[in-house]
Amino acid sequence: MKLRARPIAPGHATGTALVSPAPFSFVGGVNPTTGEILDPQAGAGERLSGRIFAFPQGKGSTVGSYVIYGLAKRGVGPAAIVNSAAEGIIAVGATLAGIPLVDRFDVGGLRTGDRLIVDGTRGTLELPDVRAVHVVTALLRNQGRILIVRRSEKVGSFRGRWSAVSGYLEGREVPKTRAVREIREETGIRGAIFRAASSPVLARDDATMYVVHPFLFDVPGRRVRLDWENVEHRWIRPTDLDRYDTVPRLRDVVAAALSTSNSKSPTRTRSTRRPRPR
């Protein structure tokens, strides 16, 4: 599979992934002369050399930029960096070091050991051993509540779990078109107003990557007519989502759809340029 990301620092690299689920500081997080990871959350004992280092974002002192530079100079730096949201420390450090950097890529879908190909010039990330399954999720909102539905025993995956309205993308279908169709089929609701699309959330299942394209729609009413795919529905507050047994990463998908700041994504389609009411 190959996905788009935002190119920040140019260059091309191939390597195996080292993934930190938490924000990372190059000051204190790594031995600056050997490239050995010290931060337990980032895999203490691992070495950065030749790896594609993926973490959500940088944190800590701006001296981190110099540490990245020094690592590269000694030949023990990472081959490339992938961030969910890059910030100045990492961007400056990668640039000084000549290390390719891309961001706006959900590192939650990557696993340490994945084979990765990063293109920091064009902004792509390839996982040759992983198959992508594209899914749209339409978050329906009505006066501060969102709709969740429980999947029936007849569907192919995640039976009995809570989800938002969703469906597989077929062929070269435009994600938003599929989202609108799923709303009609699964809920019978008409007149849904498109509000935002955000960059994909990646839900990993071994060699399969569910690439979830989140969409936010406002709907005029709460009357729902379920089809065969779901057996139950509820309008809940987004904060109550924790109480439900959901499909993987639903909370992140909901957060992405609800955050307007995240809406400038590589998947943006023309229609999403409409001004969004705040």
Place this chain on the structure above:
Amino acid sequence: MRLTKSQRHLLEGGSDAQRQAMRILLALAKLSDADRLIPVTGAHVSGASYKMIGDPGLEFLEDAARDARVVIPTTVNPLGTDLQQWQDLGIPPEFAAKQERIAAAYERMGVRPTYSCTPYHLGTRPALGEHIAWAESNAVCFANSVLGARTNRESGPSALAAAIVGATPEYGLHLDEGRRPTVVVNAPVRPRDLDFSLIGLVAGERVGDGLPFFRGFRGSESDLKWLGAALASSGSCGMFLLEGVTPEARRASRRGLPSISITRKDLDEARWQHTDGTDADLIALGSPQLSAEELRDIARRVERSPPRIPVWVFTSRAVREANPEAVATIERVGGRVLADTCLEVTLLEHRFGTVATPSGKGAHYLPTLCKQKVILDRIDVLLERYA
């Protein structure tokens, strides 16, 4: 991204340092969705204390100094020690030697050896609307808020890149829309001296990276320096507005903004929160460095009530040399006036355990950067207590 002909030339045909500086500015422009670089008239670089940047920073700066030259007037932040008094202070010679190499690298690049966090006290006072590229959070806050100049919160390398290219990405506080207030902060507390630091500490914590519009008090330029320094420490604000005082406050629209209040009780709590020491080894004044007037004021105070513990006063080399009498007075009572360095970036931890200070910024950083316990209080209270 639109580049001018000369910017494109630097990117493609410049020296190694120029091409690298251009690449840094372009990466930052991409991060912030800026679509061009705009000229800046001056730069202020941070990252000069060996204690802060260590060997990785020293290595980078010496590499860069091989061919990097700044093309606009550029000042630089304090070092990790006073270059002329380090031996008296018990600074390890290896530390001092590396510190001198950092200073030499900056000087080779053409940076003015100011070693000051208060360039605005040293004649560098950009005009209303002037675009600059400053690092050092207190200086950024002062330039944007009090002078009305325009700078983002640059990091050391990004300010240096701007100094080498003479331009910076246009986004954030360079644009009118980035300078609009995001929250109204009512503080009818009749503040004086320490209170300005406390207002800054409280507001920074509540506002985060927002842009506060303060109401309900007034203050001198010196007062606003202490407020801004604290605000930029506990929060990540790059600018504030103060009704009736700062130059851009009058035009700012507050319509529809959320509002918060700061009371006398909040200020007292902030003072207690930043006080975890019981008995101080040192009274320290700085963070940011003192102006000439502030230095002379301290000299008068310590002359009236000489403290029984040492007083260290941090200022710039220029201010120290222009005020020999004040320096002599402070030294006479057992104090020191240190130049080239400042409170939290200097080496203190080898000698002291608890520091008393009237600086909100100092109180914020001393526990982590200098491993000190802190007593935060007014200077007259401290001098009375340690008389």
